[in-house]
Amino acid sequence: MNPEARPYVEAFAPPAGEPAWLSRARRRGLERFAAEGFPSRRGEGWRYLDLGALAARPLLPRAAAGAADLRGFDLPEAGSTLVLVDGRFAPDLSRLGAGLGPLSAAAPDLAEAAFAQPSGPFAALGAALFGDGFALDVPPGAVLGAPVAVVHVASSGGASVHTRNVVRLGAGSRASLIEIFVGAGGYWRNDATALSLGEGAALDRIVLVEEAAEAVHLNDTAATLAAAARLGSFVMILGGRTVRQELRVAVAGEDAACRLDGAFVLAGDEEANIVAAVDHLAPRGATRELVKGVAAGRAHGAFQGRIVVHEGAQKADAHQLSRNLILGRRAAIDTKPELEIYADDVKCAHGASVGDLDEAAMFYLASRGIAPDEARRLLVEGFVGEAVERAEPAALRPYLRRRLGARLAKLEAA
Amino acid sequence: MMLEIVNLHARLADPRENRREILKGIDLSVGAGEVHAIMGPNGSGKSTLASVLAGRDGYEVSGSVTYLGRDLLAMAADERACAGVFLAFQYPVEIPGVNNMYFLRAALNAQRRSRGEPELDAGQFLRAVRARLKLLDLGEDLLQRAVNVGFSGGEKKRNEIFQMAMLEPKLAILDETDSGLDIDALRLVARGVNGLRAPDRAIVLITHYQRLLDHIEPDRVHVLQDGRIVQSGDKSLAAELERRGYGTLGDAA
Numbered sequence: 001m002n003p004e005a006r007p008y009v010e011a012f013a014p015p016a017g018e019p020a021w022l023s024r025a026r027r028r029g030l031e032r033f034a035a036e037g038f039p040s041r042r043g044e045g046w047r048y049l050d051l052g053a054l055a056a057r058p059l060l061p062r063a064a065a066g067a068a069d070l071r072g073f074d075l076p077e078a079g080s081t082l083v084l085v086d087g088r089f090a091p092d093l094s095r096l097g098a099g100l101g102p103l104s105a106a107a108p109d110l111a112e113a114a115f116a117q118p119s120g121p122f123a124a125l126g127a128a129l130f131g132d133g134f135a136l137d138v139p140p141g142a143v144l145g146a147p148v149a150v151v152h153v154a155s156s157g158g159a160s161v162h163t164r165n166v167v168r169l170g171a172g173s174r175a176s177l178i179e180i181f182v183g184a185g186g187y188w189r190n191d192a193t194a195l196s197l198g199e200g201a202a203l204d205r206i207v208l209v210e211e212a213a214e215a216v217h218l219n220d221t222a223a224t225l226a227a228a229a230r231l232g233s234f235v236m237i238l239g240g241r242t243v244r245q246e247l248r249v250a251v252a253g254e255d256a257a258c259r260l261d262g263a264f265v266l267a268g269d270e271e272a273n274i275v276a277a278v279d280h281l282a283p284r285g286a287t288r289e290l291v292k293g294v295a296a297g298r299a300h301g302a303f304q305g306r307i308v309v310h311e312g313a314q315k316a317d318a319h320q321l322s323r324n325l326i327l328g329r330r331a332a333i334d335t336k337p338e339l340e341i342y343a344d345d346v347k348c349a350h351g352a353s354v355g356d357l358d359e360a361a362m363f364y365l366a367s368r369g370i371a372p373d374e375a376r377r378l379l380v381e382g383f384v385g386e387a388v389e390r391a392e393p394a395a396l397r398p399y400l401r402r403r404l405g406a407r408l409a410k411l412e413a414a
Numbered sequence: 415m416m417l418e419i420v421n422l423h424a425r426l427a428d429p430r431e432n433r434r435e436i437l438k439g440i441d442l443s444v445g446a447g448e449v450h451a452i453m454g455p456n457g458s459g460k461s462t463l464a465s466v467l468a469g470r471d472g473y474e475v476s477g478s479v480t481y482l483g484r485d486l487l488a489m490a491a492d493e494r495a496c497a498g499v500f501l502a503f504q505y506p507v508e509i510p511g512v513n514n515m516y517f518l519r520a521a522l523n524a525q526r527r528s529r530g531e532p533e534l535d536a537g538q539f540l541r542a543v544r545a546r547l548k549l550l551d552l553g554e555d556l557l558q559r560a561v562n563v564g565f566s567g568g569e570k571k572r573n574e575i576f577q578m579a580m581l582e583p584k585l586a587i588l589d590e591t592d593s594g595l596d597i598d599a600l601r602l603v604a605r606g607v608n609g610l611r612a613p614d615r616a617i618v619l620i621t622h623y624q625r626l627l628d629h630i631e632p633d634r635v636h637v638l639q640d641g642r643i644v645q646s647g648d649k650s651l652a653a654e655l656e657r658r659g660y661g662t663l664g665d666a667a
Contacts (some may be wrong), residue, residue: 049435359471364507364561367468368521368577369495369528378520382560389511 002037005125009034012128019108025115029127029353033095036074036121040251048302048334049244049273053214059160059188062086066155068093069184077395078178079146085153087131087161093151096112099175100148103164106135114166114194117249123220125194133163133191135178140170140198147176147206147393157163157185157214165193169201171226176204176393186214186241197229199253202393204232208403211240213268214331218244227253227282234391236384237264237272238402238407246275251285251313263387265380265404266299266331267411273302278311282342287317292387293324294380295331296411302334304349311342320350325383327357327376377408415480415587416616417444422477424459424466430624433474436462438641439471440477444585447613451627454638455660460620461504463638465493467524467618468501469494487591495521498584501592502574508562512572515543515557518580525581536596538620546579568599575606586610592626604629624656 001009014026038055039046065086070093075081083090089102114135115127134150154161169175171179181189189211195204211217217240223231235245264272278287293301300326301324308315322335337350357379365375381404388400393399425438436459455461466473466603469491479486486494490597496667508515523533534542546556550572562570571591578586588607592600607617619630627635635651636643638661645651 020509075420090641172558243656339549358507358509361509363491364503364509365517365521366468366491367495367501367527368505369492370518370521371524372490372493372519374524378512378517382509382513385511 001034004037004055005034007060008125008129011060013327014407019069021108021112026128027246028326029124032122032124033128036124039121045304049089049242049271050305051242054188056239059158061131061162062159065090068153068155070153073151073182075149075399076177077399078149079144079317080153081149083151084132084133084134084163084393085152086155086159087133087163089132089134097148098144099139099142101135103133103135103166106137106166110135110166111139113161113168113196114164114192116194118258119192119222122190122218126164126190126192127161129389130162130164133165135165136167136175138173138175138201140172142170144175146328147178147396150177150179152179152181152189152191153181154185154187154212154215155187156214157187160188160190162346163191164342165191167193167195167203168328169197169203169229171198173198173202174202178206178208180208180210181217182210183212183215184210185210185275186216188216189218191219193219195221195231197223197225197231199226200228201226202230206391206396207233208247208266208400209235209237209240209245210403211243213239213241214239216242219246223247223249223258225251225253225258227257228255230256231258232392233258233260233261234387235274236264236388236404237262237274239270240272241270243270243272244275245273245380246277249279249287251278251280252282253286254282254284255284256282259288259390261289261304261387261390263293263384264301265384265407265411266301267296268299270299271299271301273304275304275358276306278318279306280309280316280318282306282313284315285313286318287319289320290387290390291322292384293322293333293335294327294384295324296327297331298330298378299349300332302403304336306340307348307350308336308340309343309346309348312392313343314345316343316346318346318348322352323383324352324354325357325380326354327380353411377411381405381408415443416446416482417442417618418478418480418488419443420478420481422463422466422475424462424473424475427474428440437466437472440641440643442636443642444616444617444618448633449611449617449619449630451632451635452618453622453624453635453652456622458638459641460622460638461589464501464504464587464620467587468499477484492524495581496525500578500581500583500586501579502586502588503590504593505648506570506574508558508560508563510563513557513563514559514561516541517561518557518577521577522580530659532650542580546576549579549609550576550577551602567594568596571600572597573602573604575603579606580612581611584614585616585618587620590622590624591619592621594612600626601629624652627652665667
């Protein structure tokens with residue numbers, strides 16, 4: 001057995017009375033993690049993230065959820081809200097709406113879908129150890145007007161949190177979802193989510209990562225798009241010691257489209273990685289990606305974007321842009337946009353840039369009386385704002401801008 | 415005296431530019447309420463003079479510049495702006511993602527704070543904006559766009575004058591604000607500038623051509639050549655330059 005895996009394998013104690021398929025999924029996950037252990041940095045997928053602290057000190061899941069502090073959290077735009085504290089459903093803090101509930105209460109076929117996607121060793125460990133998660137099930141043709149909010153809270157440090165989550169949109173349905181990640185202390189969060197969009201369905205999803213300064217956040221999301229489905233995604237990382245947001249999209253049906261935007265704002269010793277992998281498997285698919293990175297202090301950010309246009313995925317239209325801003329000599333950003341094309345009639349483009357603040361713009365702002373700190377904040381806000389302005393649902397943009405503004409105010413003080 | 419420049423030298427700080435000297439001893443006095451035009455051929459140092467007065471980095475500067483009794487060269491660019499110095503850029507900078515209105519309000523409130531005045535609320539700000547947009551025939555939609563992004567050349571220049579009208583500086587330096595403007599835009603810009611002429615405000619117009627001075631009548635005209643002021647006179651000097659060109663001036667110095 002892999003030595004890093006041993007403490008987790010030894011702590012494995014599945015709840016009694018679970019359905020047979022779930023027990024099997026847990027065991028499968030555990031066996032895989034036991035064999036593979038932590039992913040190697042030598043592998044391309046994990047090379048930009050330092051998991052040394054995680055490997056050195058095992059963080060096991062708690063038996064029960066701790067007490068969560070959600071003061072100051074307010075999202076009136078949400079139509080319904082589900083709160084998970086330490087990965088477990090918190091009914092007192094939640095306000096459920098149509099189709100939204102904990103995974104533990106979801107129909108078996110829906111819950112099982114949360115385990116269907118093949119993925120890496122951490123997702124395997126999560127399958128073994130997960131406590132609960134959320135399920136959003138939107139029937140064919142249904143339209144959820146207001147955004148659904150899911151708040152993932154970690155109550156304190158010294159433990160790990162594992163969830164499995166599933167979103168299923170029936171044919172022709174529409175929904176929007178915001179997932180918010182917060183917490184206190186040095187915890188490790190390990191979540192996996194499966195998104196399934198039926199024919200002509202449309203999902204807009206926002207992920208806001210505002211983890212505690214010492215926290216590790218690993219998230220693996222896999223999406224499948226049927227014909228003419230549309231996925232809009234915006235991931236904004238504003239906090240956390242080590243953060244990895246991976247989104248894998250299978251554009252499986254023809255005429256399906258996805259927008260995978262992202263942003264990270266890092267300072268201190270923070271490290272974050274946005275990984276986006278898109279497989280175009282059917283004709284006339286479209287991908288749009290805009291990822292904005294900002295790193296200050298000794299922070300390290302990375303974007304890994306990979307778009308594969310498979311044979312037969314003719315007329316694919318893919319566009320990928322990674323733009324990065326480095327504030328300070330000790331910050332670093334890696335960017336790796338990749339296109340792999342096996343069809344001959346496609347339109348694909350990608351680009352990347354890494355730079356520092358535009359001196360001409362700084363002087364222009366100064367010449368109007370704006371002090372350097374505020375000028376810097378305005379420019380960074382504007383830089384990240386270009387991605388925020390594309391986020392859907394638009395009703396949540398003011399909230400995202402406020403969170404970004406709060407983050408940048410702290411960046412200034414740091 | 416509002417602005418007193420004595421023996422001002424400036425060289426490029428960048429060693430790749432061989433620390434080339436651009437300004438080679440400028441003396442200039444501008445009184446409150448006056449409009450001065452600084453004319454000169456390309457490369458004579460006009461824009462460098464404007465940049466140095468506004469506090470742009472990248473120059474090694476010597477000599478003295480006294481603005482309202484203060485040592486201007488010792489002040490940072492934003493402090494100069496808060497003290498009432500305004501530069502209308504020859505090439506206004508595009509700032510993607512930063513909303514024009516948000517930017518302008520941040521600037522105005524920064525200046526008001528520095529003077530110990532209360533910040534303007536959104537309503538007061540909007541009223542001030544509307545009155546001045548009209549003066550320059552600019553649409554309100556311009557405020558919702560990113561700073562100078564997607565603006566036409568003329569819109570950029572009018573936006574500079576609009577900002578000047580909002581910020582109400584004591585010393586306004588206009589760096590080739592007339593270049594690239596058609597005659598209608600030039601008239602609008604001139605109307606904006608003339609509207610700001612006041613006994614407690616000085617304006618320095620930097621221009622290559624005489625035509626702006628048909629619309630904004632200067633009190634004094636100076637000719638800058640090779641980093642020095644080689645001739646000064648009243649507005650008739652501009653007309654003379656237009657007739658004779660800059661080439662003949664070397665002898666006059």
